[in-house]
Amino acid sequence: DECGEYALSPLPWYPGNLAWHLNLSRKQLRKNPALESFHEFLKHESEVGNVTRQEAVSMVPPLFLNVQAGHHILDMCAAPGSKTFQLLEMIHQSKEPGLLPTALVIANDLKVQRCDVLIHNTKRMCTANLIVTNHEAQSFPSCSLAKDDSEAYKDHCKPQRLEFDRVLCDVPCSGDGTLRKSHDLWRKWSSSMGNEFHLLQVNIAMRGIALLKVGGRMVYSTCSMNPVENEAVVAELLRRSGSSVELLDVSTELRELVRRPGLGTWKVNDRGSWFQTHEDVPDSRKNVILPSMFPSSTSIHESHKVWHFK
Known part of the structure; x- marks a missing residue:
């Protein structure tokens, strides 16, 4: 009481x-x-792995992957591992009673130390369905699968390329969405912090798309509120991918989740100056402030539904 x-x-x-x-x-x-x-x-x-402490907002991206039994899943920037653990829970819940899951989660991170943390946080699951890798996400290597390697090579069969049913692309970011709890971030934050992450985020997400199966689903997420790290990245992915990638409307999924439409217009800050278009950027800074950071002529907000979640 x-x-x-x-x-x-x-x-x-x-x-x-x-x-x-x-x-x-x-x-x-x-x-x-x-x-x-x-x-x-x-x-x-x-x-013992029965309970995991996790920020509520951190739980959202894996849910939109809509993981199914037997899926091959790539978590591109996985450490410290709370979302990976969530994915492992999903594949174990989706299995037939009494059977081990056939799904696979590959959890990747750039830094060895963070991979150690990732392993520590996921070993509580005691699962054989997890592989931890240490690569640059934007250069994640192509992998091959063979049901029986010895038979495959004996018959001179080329192993099948591993393509992922689901890719979680929770990229490095400025983290300004965590200002409420990361008080030290206030001292170093600026409105242009997201610019330095933009190209890396695009490259990681493009690699994720390249590793995705036809008909698969990738979720792109950040803990930033900066449109340069969110809407601008999504718009650039759609521009580069053309008709091979479709932006999915998930407004009918998780209906109780509070959300709002993404931005259709924004300005880009550089060294204290705000720019409406790339043409407004001084020539000396155009190699740093990229065209893809700005809203496209046909706004993704007009042609697609992009959502922010709280």
């Missing part, structure tokens, strides 16, 4: 009531004597 105001409540948009929210900070959870047994319960369940 003393802690009634902190009662657990399910996130209404998460399927199956599998995600719950507790309105307590870690400090409150540790220091409140009335919550000691509950805190110990959470620690134990986390250690």
